[in-house]
Amino acid sequence: MARQAKATELAGKLLEGSELALARLISLIENDSASMSDVLPIIQHSLGRAHCIGFTGPPGAGKSSLVNHVTRLLREKGKRVGIIAVDPSSPFSGGALLGDRIRMQAHSLDPGVFIRSMATRDSYGGLSRATGHVIKLMDAFGMDYVLVETVGVGQVELDVMNTTDTVVVILVPEGGDSVQLMKAGLMEIGDIFVVNKSDRPGAEEIALQLQVILQMNARYAQNTPPILLTQSIDGLGVDKLVDALRDHRKGLNGAVLEARRKERRKKEFEETLAAVLIREWRRLLEADPGIREKLALVLEGSTDPYSVIEEMFPGGIIRQNQE
Amino acid sequence: MNFRIRVLLAKIGMDGHDRGARVVAGALREAGMEVIYTGPWQTVDQVTKAALQEDVDVIGISSLSYDHVLVPGLIENLRRHGADDILVIVGGIIPDDDVRMLEEAGVARVFHPGTKMSEIVEFISRAVSDRRKKAI
Numbered sequence: 001m002a003r004q005a006k007a008t009e010l011a012g013k014l015l016e017g018s019e020l021a022l023a024r025l026i027s028l029i030e031n032d033s034a035s036m037s038d039v040l041p042i043i044q045h046s047l048g049r050a051h052c053i054g055f056t057g058p059p060g061a062g063k064s065s066l067v068n069h070v071t072r073l074l075r076e077k078g079k080r081v082g083i084i085a086v087d088p089s090s091p092f093s094g095g096a097l098l099g100d101r102i103r104m105q106a107h108s109l110d111p112g113v114f115i116r117s118m119a120t121r122d123s124y125g126g127l128s129r130a131t132g133h134v135i136k137l138m139d140a141f142g143m144d145y146v147l148v149e150t151v152g153v154g155q156v157e158l159d160v161m162n163t164t165d166t167v168v169v170i171l172v173p174e175g176g177d178s179v180q181l182m183k184a185g186l187m188e189i190g191d192i193f194v195v196n197k198s199d200r201p202g203a204e205e206i207a208l209q210l211q212v213i214l215q216m217n218a219r220y221a222q223n224t225p226p227i228l229l230t231q232s233i234d235g236l237g238v239d240k241l242v243d244a245l246r247d248h249r250k251g252l253n254g255a256v257l258e259a260r261r262k263e264r265r266k267k268e269f270e271e272t273l274a275a276v277l278i279r280e281w282r283r284l285l286e287a288d289p290g291i292r293e294k295l296a297l298v299l300e301g302s303t304d305p306y307s308v309i310e311e312m313f314p315g316g317i318i319r320q321n322q323e
Numbered sequence: 324m325n326f327r328i329r330v331l332l333a334k335i336g337m338d339g340h341d342r343g344a345r346v347v348a349g350a351l352r353e354a355g356m357e358v359i360y361t362g363p364w365q366t367v368d369q370v371t372k373a374a375l376q377e378d379v380d381v382i383g384i385s386s387l388s389y390d391h392v393l394v395p396g397l398i399e400n401l402r403r404h405g406a407d408d409i410l411v412i413v414g415g416i417i418p419d420d421d422v423r424m425l426e427e428a429g430v431a432r433v434f435h436p437g438t439k440m441s442e443i444v445e446f447i448s449r450a451v452s453d454r455r456k457k458a459i
Contacts, residue, residue, distance in 0.1 A: 019375060019376065020375055020404070020405055020406065023375055023376050023377070023378040024378055026378065027329075027378045030325070031325050031326045031327075032325045033326070089357075090352060090353075090355075093352065093353050093354065093355045094327065094355040095327075095351065095352035095353060095354060095355045095356050095357060095358070096352060096357045096358065097348055097349070097352050097358050097360060098357060098358065098359045098360065099359075099360045099362075101359065101360075101361050101373060102360070102361060102362050105361075105369070108361075108369045108372060108373060109368055109369060109372060114376055115373075115376055116376055116377060117357075117359050117377055119327070119357045121325065121327075122325075
């Protein structure tokens with residue numbers, strides 16, 4: 001197949017260091033024009049070297065600016081850095097405005113930095129479905145670090161947790177009172193917490209409250225994650241963040257790392273399964289007028305989804321699940 | 324297939340007036356395209372590198388005050404990097420005499436003030452789909 005040949009050819013060139021091949025392969029994967037199953041056998045032996053770090057937090061918290069400063073410090077150490085910057089797709093038009101490069105201009109000509117903007121497309125977990133694959137491609141390309149910036153998140157867009165090695169949750173002093181910090185979701189996934197814009201009033205207080213609250217969380221019973229104050233306008237405090245990232249990676253060994261990777265593979269498997277099932281369902285829908293009629297009943301509200309699915313799978317998988 | 328048209332919008336040179344570029348960015352987004360917006364004050368090298376890394380189908384250069392004369396250099400740069408399949412369009416205040424110069428250098432289309440957004444959207448959609456057909 002021509003497409004498969006194209007993907008394997010690009011994967012080979014990627015391993016030889018071609019930026020253009022990396023960029024084009026990312027598009028093929030993102031567009032479902034090529035499958036990772038064609039690429040993985042070629043890049044498999046080059047995987048697992050990069051430290052992958054997720055940066056997440058609400059819109060405007062300073063994620064891009066912090067990524068910019070972290071990149072600067074990593075480059076001073078001679079490390080190669082890949083950046084994946086995700087911004088939202090419109091649920092109406094499917095289009096997107098990807099503007100994270102604006103904050104990363106300092107690295108726009110650096111041969112040791114590769115920046116790729118991605119739209120979330122059909123995904124609502126803060127990343128795009130292809131993000132995990134793109135991390136692998138950048139890892140195979142030889143990046144020492146892959147920095148993943150999520151869309152601006154609320155409380156439950158947590159895909160970054162099962163996609164990266166280290167998660168940095170970025171908050172700002174205006175984030176609300178201490179009950180907000182106690183809520184489930186975002187406040188539980190950080191390996192490192194950052195209070196950015198720390199020159200603004202209330203920064204020290206929120207850091208202190210956060211510390212108390214994290215200590216009460218059973219997930220952090222073994223050790224409380226670092227809470228750091230930064231100012232991404234001038235990079236103040238970012239050196240401590242880079243130290244904390246290094247320490248977290250060092251602590252990620254043996255059982256902990258394996259547990260994390262297992263969790264990630266499980267998520268990858270489930271996502272792949274879901275994608276295949278949906279594709280198969282759409283194919284069926286196209287081919288079978290009977291199924292279209294049943295779907296029409298669901299769409300007009302005269303029957304419920306469970307009854308139709310049950311009819312389609314006479315084995316009764318739904319009922320078994322519910323019992 | 325999950326294909327989206329990707330467009331890099333930028334201003335090259337010293338002029339920072341990017342209202343026009345922002346309006347076009349919004350219209351292309353509404354039309355379902357993914358717009359990578361780098362803002363003003365870019366160099367030819369920066370635009371080339373961003374276009375390569377982002378693997379865009381189209382580069383749109385907005386020009387108010389004569390920065391369009393840098394566009395032939397951009398096209399030459401793309402060619403050198405093996406990315407001359409990227410469509411380059413220009414919009415803004417472009418003297419009539421320079422339109423031919425830009426087209427001869429390889430610019431696919433020059434859009435003048437007063438152009439309807441739908442015209443830009445249609446042009447990009449058609450040109451990209453033609454190029455993809457040729458490539459397959």
